[in-house]
Amino acid sequence: MxxxxxxxxxxxxxxxxxxxxxxxxxxxxxxxxxxxxxxxxxxxxxxxxxxxxxxxxxxxxxxTDIIELYEFLKRCASSDVIAQIEDIIDLYGLSNTTKYGYEKYKTSSSKGVGTYNKKAYEKLRRDYNKNPTPLMFYTTLVFAFNNQIRFNSKGEFNTPVNKRDFNKNMKKNLELFIDRLxxxxxxxxxxxxxxxxxxxxxxxxxxxxxxxxxxxxxxxxxxxxxxxxxxxxxxxxxxxxxxxxxxxxxxxxxxxxxxxxxxxxxxxxxxxxxxxxxxxxxxxxxxxxxxxxxxxxxxx
Missing domain, CATH: 3.40.50.150 (Vaccinia Virus protein VP39)
Known part of the structure; x- marks a missing residue:
């Protein structure tokens, strides 16, 4: 049973x-x-x-983007996935408020980091649309408005920037999900x-x-x-x-x-x-x- x-x-x-x-x-x-x-x-x-x-x-x-992400996550240890996501964040110069707080980005929690991340996020989004991979897909979602999955008629991811970044709750949620998979x-x-x-x-x-x-x-x-x-x-x-x-x-x-x-x-x-x-x-x-x-x- x-x-x-x-x-x-x-x-x-x-x-x-x-x-x-x-x-x-x-x-x-x-x-x-x-x-x-x-x-x-x-x-x-x-x-x-x-x-x-x-x-x-x-x-x-x-x-297929979602399914390829799940297949990727099931093959990996949660600690490795989180480390690779943080590498992408550093590579694109996106915010990391968990590590540095909001002061580093001259903003507050209520205002968020959308303005700071806008250009870097749009480059990340363009690069993902040109060469989609599971890690790029998830990282793009992290910095997308309300973390929403949205594609246009051409199949391009087109959600605007979010005011939040890869915070403690998102990391823990992802870690538990991978461990369960x-x-x-x-x-x-x-x-x-x-x-x-x-x-x-x-x-x-x-x-x-x-x-x-x-x-x-x-x-x-x-x-x-x-x-x-x-x-x-x-x-x-x-x-x-x-x-x-x-x-x-x-x-x-x-x-x-x-x-x-x-x-x-x-x-x-x-x-x-x-x-x-x-x-x-x-x-x-x-x-x-x-x-x-x-x-x-x-x-x-």
């Missing part, structure tokens, strides 16, 4: 829109108690995958969800882009009604094979209803969760607590 790490939930080192860290205490008790292979079909920040204790984990995401039997893939082979003894957790929202992952037409219908058909096929799944989603956001999902969900079990995304950028103007309520749909 699998046991979920209810008292030791790790937070992803990636600030991924819609990350499920705050929902883990509600989601994981709803998972089956017997799981052989756990498949995280849209892994994103990997908050769910690294917080389940099962025999085998497959974490998939279409974003090194204890798990986890493999990574970067495929379209339809191309993932699912065995009958697998449990599939599905946290796709939300059709009803306007998050960064939807801005360039990355998720639409066609994709949504393909996913619903895919889950019906899993159900026909006897494969258990759980889907995270919302029925409505800012008055936009996902009618495809509403109709499809009637044949399965809907769990209403006690959480809304008040602080997420794609719902910042939405003040209705019930309009973006998270749900979990299961076929068991």
């Amino acid at each position: 699998n046991q979920f790490l209810l008292n030791n939930y790790l937070k992803s080192p990636l600030n991924y829109t819609g990350g499920k860290h705050k929902l883990l205490k509600q989601i994981t008790p709803l998972f089956p108690t017997e799981i052989d292979t756990f498949v995280d079909l849209f892994a994103g920040g990997c908050n769910v995958a690294v917080n389940v204790d099962v025999k085998r984990i497959i974490a998939n995401d279409i974003n 090194n204890t798990l039997n986890i493999s990574f893939s970067s495929k379209d969800f339809k191309d993932i082979s699912i065995s009958k003894n697998s449990f599939v957790y599905i946290d796709p882009p939300y059709l009803a929202t306007l998050a960064a992952y939807n801005e360039n037409g990355g998720w639409n009604e066609k994709k949504e219908q393909e996913l619903l058909d895919y889950m019906d096929a899993l159900d026909a094979k006897g494969v258990k799944f759980a889907l995270s989603n919302v029925f409505e956001n800012k008055g936009n209803k996902n009618n495809l999902l509403l109709e499809w969900s009637q044949k399965y079990k809907v769990h209403h969760l006690d959480f809304t995304y008040h602080n997420c950028n794609y719902q910042a103007k939405n003040k209705k607590a019930d309009s973006t309520k998270e749900i979990l749909i299961t076929n068991y």
Whole structure:
């Protein structure tokens, strides 16, 4: 029988829109108690995958930069990764307030180091876009606004500079995440969800882009009604094979209803969760607590 790490939930080192860290205490008790292979079909920040204790984990995401980062982190010791990130910071002349404080950069904690880092960060970002590597990807995220992952239509990382740098909390979070990866039997893939082979003894957790929202992952037409219908058909096929799944989603956001999902969900079990995304950028103007309520749909 699998046991979920209810008292030791790790937070992803990636600030991924819609990350499920705050929902883990509600989601994981709803998972089956017997799981052989756990498949995280849209892994994103990997908050769910690294917080389940099962025999085998497959974490998939279409974003190759994210998957290559996870594969790199799993091959390395956390101390080595942090040392290499600090080398990049020194190379580009970016701030290190943990080591030197804010006085060195003629600023304060409230003002932050965005002005100081702007030119160096933009060079780092350009260099990453020209020659992307996992370490450059993560270091760029550290100095990106709100540590957000955002690419333009050309596939270039385009988030502006952050007011913070590689502080103690980020270092500790990354260290714990790498150490956890090194204890798990986890493999990574970067495929379209339809191309993932699912065995009958697998449990599939599905946290796709939300059709009803306007998050960064939807801005360039990355998720639409066609994709949504393909996913619903895919889950019906899993159900026909006897494969258990759980889907995270919302029925409505800012008055936009996902009618495809509403109709499809009637044949399965809907769990209403006690959480809304008040602080997420794609719902910042939405003040209705019930309009973006998270749900979990299961076929068991």
